[in-house]
Amino acid sequence: MTRTSLAHFNCSAARAFDLIGDKWSLLIIRDAFYGISTFSAFRSRLGMTGNVLSSRLDHLVSSGILLKVQEKPDTDRYRYVLSESGKSLFPILVAFMQWGDQWISGAGNEPVQLLEKKSRRPVGAVVLKSASGKQLKPADVTYEPGPGADENTRHLFSLARDALNE
Amino acid sequence: MTRTSLAHFNCSAARAFDLIGDKWSLLIIRDAFYGISTFSAFRSRLGMTGNVLSSRLDHLVSSGILLKVQEKPDTDRYRYVLSESGKSLFPILVAFMQWGDQWISGAGNEPVQLLEKKSRRPVGAVVLKSASGKQLKPADVTYEPGPGADENTRHLFSLARDALNE
Numbered sequence: 068m069t070r071t072s073l074a075h076f077n078c079s080a081a082r083a084f085d086l087i088g089d090k091w092s093l094l095i096i097r098d099a100f101y102g103i104s105t106f107s108a109f110r111s112r113l114g115m116t117g118n119v120l121s122s123r124l125d126h127l128v129s130s131g132i133l134l135k136v137q138e139k140p141d142t143d144r145y146r147y148v149l150s151e152s153g154k155s156l157f158p159i160l161v162a163f164m165q166w167g168d169q170w171i172s173g174a175g176n177e178p179v180q181l182l183e184k185k186s187r188r189p190v191g192a193v194v195l196k197s198a199s200g201k202q203l204k205p206a207d208v209t210y211e212p213g214p215g216a217d218e219n220t221r222h223l224f225s226l227a228r229d230a231l232n233e
Numbered sequence: 234m235t236r237t238s239l240a241h242f243n244c245s246a247a248r249a250f251d252l253i254g255d256k257w258s259l260l261i262i263r264d265a266f267y268g269i270s271t272f273s274a275f276r277s278r279l280g281m282t283g284n285v286l287s288s289r290l291d292h293l294v295s296s297g298i299l300l301k302v303q304e305k306p307d308t309d310r311y312r313y314v315l316s317e318s319g320k321s322l323f324p325i326l327v328a329f330m331q332w333g334d335q336w337i338s339g340a341g342n343e344p345v346q347l348l349e350k351k352s353r354r355p356v357g358a359v360v361l362k363s364a365s366g367k368q369l370k371p372a373d374v375t376y377e378p379g380p381g382a383d384e385n386t387r388h389l390f391s392l393a394r395d396a397l398n399e
Binding site for chain 2: 073077078079080081082083084085086088089090093094097100101112131149152154155156157158159160161162163164165166167168169170171172173175176177178179180181182183184185186188189190191193194195196197198199200201203204205206207208209210211212213214215216217220223
């Protein structure tokens with residue numbers, strides 16, 4: 068496994084990829100949203116080795132995405148449940164599923180449906196919207212250095228797009 | 234690198250992770266949204282070896298996410314640009330950035346700001362909404378086998394959550 072850290076990137080997306088940008092971590096998080104919480108349930112569903120699962124669970128716990136909760140006092144049975152930061156990965160996971168539905172599984176062949184519990188209606192598509200509620204495409208947005216931009220980020224954004232590609 | 238295929242999973246999210254669930258692919262896609270398109274520009278920005286970059290670009294092209302476009306006839310200069318399926322990864326990439334802003338970089342320390350070009354106002358948060366426009370949390374949704382569910386998926390969903398965790 069390449070475990071090169073991206074933590075030095077001055078970019079919140081790269082920092083997020085650094086924590087959960089591998090397929091096993093993403094699968095564990097997906098299953099956690101389904102309510103899976105025990106080591107044995109993750110292992111039997113995901114078909115990964117105990118070692119890989121163990122290292123990924125430890126990593127997600129140390130990253131604060133999963134909480135490791137003792138099932139009862141004085142037992143060594145634990146459950147892994149999503150923390151607040153883990154729960155806020157929800158739109159990302161749903162967006163991956165919707166993208167896979169559209170571009171891989173294909174319309175009419177979706178393996179899983181996501182319904183609002185109360186209304187029993189399918190959920191909407193995860194999209195980016197403007198402050199006024201208009202759906203935004205990649206060409207509708209622009210990127211600027213933020214308050215946490217370092218020297219390098221400021222420099223890169225000062226260059227024109229075409230210049231970046233020389 | 235673990236390159237075990239997840240393509241056999243009866244799950245659109247797993248199928249998506251299989252294509253782009255690694256940090257290098259995600260970084261390349263992030264840069265493609267910034268307008269980066271040449272091999273040398275990707276390499277100098279991402280600091281990955283030519284071999285790793287080459288294999289990831291080839292993989293993204295064969296997955297249909299990037300298009301490899303000859304710059305001019307009879308040259309061997311190419312640009313890598315997002316296809317339609319690549320462009321529809323936009324909400325996922327923005328959601329990763331927003332999650333990293335919130336949970337890693339922290340409020341007031343965002344390296345990059347995403348603005349609507351026209352209004353110059355910050356974009357909204359990528360969220361999941363119901364058909365009627367209400368923001369949905371993980372506890373507000375339920376999962377059902379879809380039209381493309383296989384025997385195994387149907388069986389799993391027929392079990393109660395607790396049973397899955399025994």
